[in-house]
Amino acid sequence: MVWILFSYAFINSxxxxxxxxxxxxxGLLRDYGENAEMCWEALAGGGYVTGNDRFYVRNHGPTxxxxxxxxxxxVDGPGVERxxxxxxxxxxxxxxxxxxxxxxxxxxxxxxxxxxxxxxVEGTPWRLxxxxxxxxxxxxxxxxxERAGFKETAVExxxxxxxxxxxxxxxxxxxxxxxxxxxxxxxxxLILDHGFPARVVVPGWYAVASIKWVRGIHVSEExxxxxxxxxxxxMVGREGGMSGARGPAVTVQGIKCALELPWPACLPRGRHAxxxxxxxxxGGISRVDYSLDGKEWRTARLEGQNLPRAWVRFTFxxxxxxxxxxxxxxxxxxxxxxxxxxxxxxxLGYDYTQ
Ligand SMILES: Nc1nc2c(c(=O)[nH]1)N[C@H]1C(S)=C(S)[C@@H](COP(=O)(O)O)O[C@H]1N2
Ligand SMILES: [Mo]
Numbered sequence: 001m002v003w004i005l006f007s008y009a010f011i012n013s014x015x016x017x018x019x020x021x022x023x024x025x026x027g028l029l030r031d032y033g034e035n036a037e038m039c040w041e042a043l044a045g046g047g048y049v050t051g052n053d054r055f056y057v058r059n060h061g062p063t064x065x066x067x068x069x070x071x072x073x074x075v076d077g078p079g080v081e082r083x084x085x086x087x088x089x090x091x092x093x094x095x096x097x098x099x100x101x102x103x104x105x106x107x108x109x110x111x112x113x114x115x116x117x118x119x120x121v122e123g124t125p126w127r128l129x130x131x132x133x134x135x136x137x138x139x140x141x142x143x144x145x146e147r148a149g150f151k152e153t154a155v156e157x158x159x160x161x162x163x164x165x166x167x168x169x170x171x172x173x174x175x176x177x178x179x180x181x182x183x184x185x186x187x188x189x190l191i192l193d194h195g196f197p198a199r200v201v202v203p204g205w206y207a208v209a210s211i212k213w214v215r216g217i218h219v220s221e222e223x224x225x226x227x228x229x230x231x232x233x234x235m236v237g238r239e240g241g242m243s244g245a246r247g248p249a250v251t252v253q254g255i256k257c258a259l260e261l262p263w264p265a266c267l268p269r270g271r272h273a274x275x276x277x278x279x280x281x282x283g284g285i286s287r288v289d290y291s292l293d294g295k296e297w298r299t300a301r302l303e304g305q306n307l308p309r310a311w312v313r314f315t316f317x318x319x320x321x322x323x324x325x326x327x328x329x330x331x332x333x334x335x336x337x338x339x340x341x342x343x344x345x346x347x348l349g350y351d352y353t354q
Contacts, residue, residue, distance in 0.1 A: 002116070002326050019062035022193050028054040030129065035059060037129035044260040044275065048305050048313070049100065050132035052186055055194065058105045058130060063193045064162050064213055071197055071215065073144075073181075077158075079171075079219030081149030088197050092183060094139045099178045101203035101309040102279055103210055105130035106233055106250040109352030113345060121349030128258040131279070133310045136201045138182030141174045141217070150219055158218040158226070159200045159211040167209050167233075168224045169202065178203050178309075181214060203309035204281045206250045206350075208233045236347040247346075253281030254353035255339055257288055257314070257331040267320050274318045276300075276329065279311035283334035288314040291328040308334070 019034040029036040035058050042054045057063075068088045076083040086094075107123050108130035114120045124130075141157060150171070157174035159181075160166045173179060182201045183190055190196040195212030202209040208228055218224075223242055230245035240248035257278035259265075278285040284307070288300040298316065306312040318327070332338045343354045 002328050019059060020057050020193050021063050022053070022057075022191060025053075029056070030127075032124050034062065035124045035126075035130075037124075037126055038132055039262065040129055040258050040260055041262040041265075043277065048310070049134055049186055052134070052188060052191065052194070055132040055134065055185075056105070056130045057193050058124075058207065059163075059193075060165055061163050066162060066192065066196060066213060068197050073198065073214060074216040075144050075148040075219065076216065077219040078221045079151055079154030079156075080145070081151065084144065084148040088183075091139060091181070091198060095143055096137055096139055097178070097180060098135055098137045099180055099182075099201060099203060100133065100135045100307055101178070101201065102131055102133045102253075102311055103201070103207040104253055104256075104279070106206035106208060106350040107348070109256065109354075110349035112352050112354065113349050116354065117345060119345055121345075121347060123349050127263055128256065131256075131311075134185045135187070136180060136182035137184040137187075138180040138198065138201070140177060141169075141179045141181055141200070142177065144181060144217065145171075145174060145219065148219065151221075153221050154219050155222055156220045156224055158220060158224050159214050160216045160218065161195075161211050161213040162215050163213060165211055165213075165228070166224075166226045167211055167228045168220070168226060169200075169209060171219075173202065173205070181217075204252060206233070206253055206281075208250070232348065233350070234348070235350060238346070250350050253279070254351045255280035255282060255285075255331055255333050255337050256353055257285075257329050257339070259327070259329070269320050269322050272318050272320055273315055274327070275313060275315045277311040277313050278329075278331035280331065280333035280335075280337060281309070282337045284308040285312045285314075285331055286334050287332045288312075289330045289332075290316055291330075292318065292325065294326070294328055297330070 111125040156168040229249040234247040259276040300314040
């Protein structure tokens, strides 16, 4: 990742739009209508998790209206022995766990396909703010699937939102201990924009799998084709994928990092402690290197928590001389994955890990 820094007053003057309900204050979130991206400078000086007020929003329509009194959750389908229907209160009464992990849109970094590679791609022009880390509290999907009596022949759990959004999860992934149906985010009940009354959270996978506003979980005995695993959220032009799909579905997150600075950033001359965060679906981050001239690389200091499916904060000193500068960053994860010098183009602009 190349971070651009030069003297330029950046003003976000967009007004909050209706499709998202929470306020979108400039400096915290950049408004794209149905979507809003976190401003990286909004993490400066903050804690390990991302505040709910600055967590990005990715919707495929306006945030829906939901009356929790008439809402219920159904677990059904040929892959379970008995259908299950739960009210909100019943859901809150089930055994719960807390999971700290990030959610990241597969299109995070998409704008760089155009800015760095000169080839425009479809979709929201996310810079790097389509990510956030939260502490999610909810019921493991395993608990729900066990109560419904999933069969040995079950293949996928397919959560469905009230907006019709669906993304099949292989049963093994659904049964992992930290895959949850969350009803709280950072100690507060979920708000509508983030999936109230309940949303799936699938740590380590691009967040299209983390279905919001869940009204049902259908358990199938075969692979289920939906638009989000065959038309969109697929790597167009790559081998694999289910029959009739445009490419293999995106699942495990790539490796990325970003600085807690605006884009571009304007800093006074002199010494600065520069901070950033790095994350990977391949496990915890083991190191972050930075280069001020594109030739000599140094290693940044990692500090604080470093949870595998969340992120780690890193820092280094920079003595800023007047002028325009590019800072290069390169993260490495515990599995040995390193951010590449170049990423292959893909038509829908996913997985920009450069
Ligand atoms: N029902 C439903 N779930 C959904 C979506 C949606 O539009 N509808 N968007 C998905 C995508 S693409 C992302 S990146 C995440 C965004 O979650 P957030 O808005 O809470 O950050 O939700 C996922 N879950
Ligand atoms: Mo997404």
